[in-house]
Amino acid sequence: MKNNLLLLISAIFILTTNCGKKEKTNNIPDYRISNSTQNSSNGFSLLKNNCLTCHSPTDNMENRIAPPMEAIKRHYISTETTEEAFTKDLIDFLNNPTVEKSKMPNAVHRFNLMPRMGYRESDLKEIAAYIFNTNLEKPGWFEQHFNEERAKYRLKNNTTPIDQGRQIAMNTKAVLGKNLMLAIQNKGTEKAISFCNTRAIPLTDSMAIAQQAKIKRVSDKNRNPKNAANDDELAYIELSKKRINNNQSPQPQIKNLGDKLIGYYPIMTNKMCLQCHGQPESEVLPNTLKRLKSLYPNDKALGYSENELRGIWVIEMGN
Ligand code: HEC
Ligand code: HEC
Structure with missing residues (x-):
């Protein structure tokens, strides 16, 4: 009886300390992970779930609904655009897409204006950070198409x-x-x-x-x-x-x-x-x-x- 009680107490002791320990060791790395990489992976899943169905990185040119996100990135971000300015432009447009605000008149002409979707501003901030800081996946045809578009404006070297x-x-x-x-x-x-x-x-x-x-x-x-x-x-x-x-x-x-x-x-x-x-x-x-x-x-x-x-x-x- 006495022995059993002792066993029970030590079992509880081990269990509780283990649980305590388990919680602690689980908590610390989780916390650290969320600080360093979760933001961007969260940004990616938000982008994937909210945007990439239309802005697909793989659809071919003929059956697209919207331009690939990489095209948008290149129209919104020049070497001098800050992350802050980009985030603001993106949120301004998505809160209420209008022809007046579009930076991509050709895309509006081809696909019609992006519908207003009612995204949460906090999600858009994470999406903007992801787009700004990450190399996005892009379709195979993209670079050639982009260069052809740019060539329309390309200046003769001489x-x-x-x-x-x-x-x-x-x-x-x-x-x-x-x-x-x-x-x-x-x-x-x-x-x-x-x-x-x-x-x-x-x-x-x-x-x-x-x-x-x-x-x-x-x-x-x-x-x-x-x-x-x-x-x-x-x-x-x-x-x-x-x-x-x-x-x-x-x-x-x-x-x-x-x-x-x-x-x-x-x-x-x-x-x-x-x-x-x-x-x-x-x-x-x-x-x-x-x-x-x-x-x-x-x-x-x-x-x-x-x-x-x-x-x-x-x-x-x-x-
Ligand atoms: C239902 C389809 C659809 C979804 C979902 C969608 N878009 Fe769009 N988006 C479009 C279309 C179509 C265009 C091209 C026409 C245009 O520029 O308005 C576009 C254009 C844009 C543009 C360029 C606007 C311009 O003309 O300057 C941005 C920026 C953009 N989308 C961001 C996003 C982001 C970020 C998400 C996810 C949070 C998203 N879109 C989700 C359809 C969509
Ligand atoms: C439908 C009316 C309208 C017509 C037609 C028009 N403009 Fe303007 N123009 C404006 C408005 C409005 C602005 C201010 C634009 C802004 O707020 O950025 C402006 C601005 C300008 C500017 C920038 C400097 C400034 O005063 O702010 C120049 C340069 C200019 N116009 C030249 C011309 C020329 C050249 C023509 C004819 C080929 C012309 N505009 C025809 C309405 C017009």
């Missing part, structure tokens, strides 16, 4: 920097111009203002990523405060205006800053521009004017005529 910059500016102008014309045709001038208001800068940015350059459109008489020219840019604008006044055409200019080159290219007005940049009331009609005033209370970009310097492209390229 061109001078000033021509390379011009090509980048003209490619961007073509994309902006085409989309602006479509907006005017489909919705009229007044509504097309929202296109310029919400799309001009994002479209310019996505062209910048596609062409691996920094692209700005600035002016001495800017409409959007973000497009105000800095001192160097103003100097180039003044020079160009002088040439125009002397009946010469403005010349592009390139500045060498050692590790980078900055190209300046004139942007001239034509008749089409005057419906939004011309004489108030007579050319910029009252409704259009009202809409412009409400979006841009400090608008300086009115009163232009044809063939005037409306602003400049500023193209920053690696040297």
Whole structure:
């Protein structure tokens, strides 16, 4: 009896201490694992369960529902994009996908806009961290397709920097111009203002990523405060205006800053521009004017005529 009790007590003792020990040894490594790698593997399972059915890394080109995640990564992240900025862009888009916010107009055109899915913000943060920090799996056809897309914009090797910059500016102008014309045709001038208001800068940015350059459109008489020219840019604008006044055409200019080159290219007005940049009331009609005033209370970009310097492209390229 006494022996049995002793056995029982020691058994309980062993059991409890073992359990205690077991719990402890199990807890510590688990905790450490979750600190170091669980975040990314959790990010991966969130990505897999929520996104990869549509953004599949293996589906072939013909039967896809959406671009592979690697394509999205390359349109959202340039060498200068921080993880923070990427996370914000991703969450902004997914919380409420709109054509205005898209950085991938071709994908919207081909697949239609991504539906709004109602993801949890905390999940999206983990997904963003995973996408940002990990090499993603991509389909076999992807690299070739991506290079072909990029080749559309690829610059000829033997061109001078000033021509390379011009090509980048003209490619961007073509994309902006085409989309602006479509907006005017489909919705009229007044509504097309929202296109310029919400799309001009994002479209310019996505062209910048596609062409691996920094692209700005600035002016001495800017409409959007973000497009105000800095001192160097103003100097180039003044020079160009002088040439125009002397009946010469403005010349592009390139500045060498050692590790980078900055190209300046004139942007001239034509008749089409005057419906939004011309004489108030007579050319910029009252409704259009009202809409412009409400979006841009400090608008300086009115009163232009044809063939005037409306602003400049500023193209920053690696040297
Ligand atoms: C039901 C299908 C579907 C699911 C699920 C889905 N997407 Fe998409 N997504 C699309 C389609 C279609 C597009 C291409 C059209 C577009 O860009 O809006 C797209 C585009 C995108 C874009 C690019 C938006 C742009 O145009 O700039 C991002 C970023 C994106 N998806 C992230 C995600 C993430 C992250 C997840 C998971 C949390 C996810 N998607 C889940 C269908 C989906
Ligand atoms: C439908 C109206 C509309 C038309 C047409 C239009 N623009 Fe604009 N433009 C705008 C709006 C709105 C902005 C401000 C965009 C922003 O907020 O980024 C703008 C901005 C600009 C800028 C950037 C500098 C600034 O003032 O903020 C330039 C340069 C420019 N436009 C040139 C032109 C030229 C050249 C044409 C004709 C080929 C033209 N625009 C036609 C509405 C228009």
